[in-house]
Amino acid sequence: MNGGGNGIRGARRGAAVWAVAVYAALVALPLAAAGRLPEPVATHWSGSGGPDGSTPFWGVAAFPAGLWTVLLAGLALSTRWTGGAVRPGHAAALAAAGVLVTGAQASIVHANLDHVVWTEADGVGLDVTLVLTASLLAGLVVGLATRRTAVLASAARAGGPGDEPAGGPQLDIPAGERFAWLSRAVNRWLLLTAALSALLAAGTAVAAVAGLVGTPWPALVPLVIVSISVYLCSTVQALVTPKGLEVAFGPAGWPVRRWPVEAIASARAEQRTPAQVGGWGYRLSGLGTTVMLRRGDCLVIHPHEGADFAVSVDDAERGAALLNSLAARHTTG
Amino acid sequence: MLLKLDLTDSRPLHEQVAGAIRRAIAEGECAPGDRLPPARELSRALGVNANTVLRGLRALRDEGVLEFRRGRGVTVLAGADQRARLADQAGALLAEATRLGYSRADLVELIRRLP
Numbered sequence: 001m002n003g004g005g006n007g008i009r010g011a012r013r014g015a016a017v018w019a020v021a022v023y024a025a026l027v028a029l030p031l032a033a034a035g036r037l038p039e040p041v042a043t044h045w046s047g048s049g050g051p052d053g054s055t056p057f058w059g060v061a062a063f064p065a066g067l068w069t070v071l072l073a074g075l076a077l078s079t080r081w082t083g084g085a086v087r088p089g090h091a092a093a094l095a096a097a098g099v100l101v102t103g104a105q106a107s108i109v110h111a112n113l114d115h116v117v118w119t120e121a122d123g124v125g126l127d128v129t130l131v132l133t134a135s136l137l138a139g140l141v142v143g144l145a146t147r148r149t150a151v152l153a154s155a156a157r158a159g160g161p162g163d164e165p166a167g168g169p170q171l172d173i174p175a176g177e178r179f180a181w182l183s184r185a186v187n188r189w190l191l192l193t194a195a196l197s198a199l200l201a202a203g204t205a206v207a208a209v210a211g212l213v214g215t216p217w218p219a220l221v222p223l224v225i226v227s228i229s230v231y232l233c234s235t236v237q238a239l240v241t242p243k244g245l246e247v248a249f250g251p252a253g254w255p256v257r258r259w260p261v262e263a264i265a266s267a268r269a270e271q272r273t274p275a276q277v278g279g280w281g282y283r284l285s286g287l288g289t290t291v292m293l294r295r296g297d298c299l300v301i302h303p304h305e306g307a308d309f310a311v312s313v314d315d316a317e318r319g320a321a322l323l324n325s326l327a328a329r330h331t332t333g
Numbered sequence: 334m335l336l337k338l339d340l341t342d343s344r345p346l347h348e349q350v351a352g353a354i355r356r357a358i359a360e361g362e363c364a365p366g367d368r369l370p371p372a373r374e375l376s377r378a379l380g381v382n383a384n385t386v387l388r389g390l391r392a393l394r395d396e397g398v399l400e401f402r403r404g405r406g407v408t409v410l411a412g413a414d415q416r417a418r419l420a421d422q423a424g425a426l427l428a429e430a431t432r433l434g435y436s437r438a439d440l441v442e443l444i445r446r447l448p
Contacts, residue, residue, distance in 0.1 A: 182370050241380065242380075
């Protein structure tokens with residue numbers, strides 16, 4: 001039986017192979033039929049069955065490949081966010097979406113095959129039904145299979161050694177006392193950046209309403225996104241209680257990311273710099289996830305599953321010590 | 334900062350909260366002039382209702398340990414560390430006197446007669 005680590009590695013390798021295979025199919029299908037397709041190619045059909053939209057030949061491969069990339073990125077991010085474990089839902093989505101885009105590509109090529117003009121392309125009614133059914137089935141089968149594997153892996157892990165909180169500092173908690181550790185970090189520059197971009201966004205919106213500029217979306221949307229994301233990373237609060245670790249983002253203390261004490265294998269303090277993790281804010285790097293507001297002291301936790309999580313707050317040594325003691329107490333009784 | 338709450342303490346909760354913060358100040362967890370974490374966060378840290386935390390904070394303000402300032406939150410007053418330590422010791426003294434059967438007035442009289 002595979003241990004948890006092997007299971008995750010196997011699942012990652014499987015997902016990577018699947019991702020590449022879908023890319024290959026998306027590009028290879030139109031290329032293989034290149035000589036027999038009209039230019040442009042029919043890529044959209046109306047409800048009554050006839051084609052009503054077209055795309056140049058290069059877009060037939062590029063558009064679904066782009067869609068697939070966005071989907072992969074979304075799934076990768078959400079896997080990281082949930083601690084890197086194998087989620088049956090993610091695997092099912094990956095399978096269903098892969099079948100869906102590949103099937104759609106196949107039916108587009110099929111409908112256009114040997115037509116001179118895109119408006120004469122065949123209907124795709126039957127293909128759509130077939131592709132949707134296949135996609136649903138693939139999702140269902142993979143989801144069920146992954147759930148079985150995930151359950152087995154976690155059962156194997158629960159019995160296995162090497163997961164007890166080892167190493168790292170500890171703190172003595174006298175019987176009958178409740179200890180809690182709080183720390184926060186503020187980056188005034190990030191707060192200022194958030195305020196400035198919010199101001200710019202408001203200005204753009206007002207100018208658009210007044211009719212001074214045309215469509216404001218290309219400027220407005222990035223400004224609003226930058227403003228909100230920088231605002232959320234300008235302040236961070238870490239709280240260690242007997243329940244576990246809570247990290248609250250933004251001056252309003254929301255959203256909050258929680259790590260139950262039983263999910264934490266060990267904790268430590270570490271010196272990190274923005275250069276090491278690729279800048280300020282919410283960073284994903286080889287060191288795992290780092291919420292970086294300033295260089296220096298970081299509280300780093302090593303969860304049982306997934307990558308390390310670090311947050312740059314003062315007095316991290318004692319926070320880590322308290323977490324280790326709480327985790328040790330949790331496992332011993 | 335590290336907060337310690339004695340779970341065997343039988344005093345009302347708001348007094349325990351005040352005691353925990355007084356103890357944190359006395360142990361140098363937060364220095365005079367420092368801002369205290371918001372009440373909402375303290376309530377999550379101590380596992381106590383936010384109103385109870387506010388009641389404890391108000392008691393500390395009346396004691397001269399904390400200062401409430403609009404827009405600046407709750408800050409630790411200068412000299413609060415010594416004051417908090419003294420208040421802590423006085424509390425312990427009173428508890429000991431009560432245990433031995435002395436009333437509050439007896440204790441005051443005892444202190445008055447000290448050279």
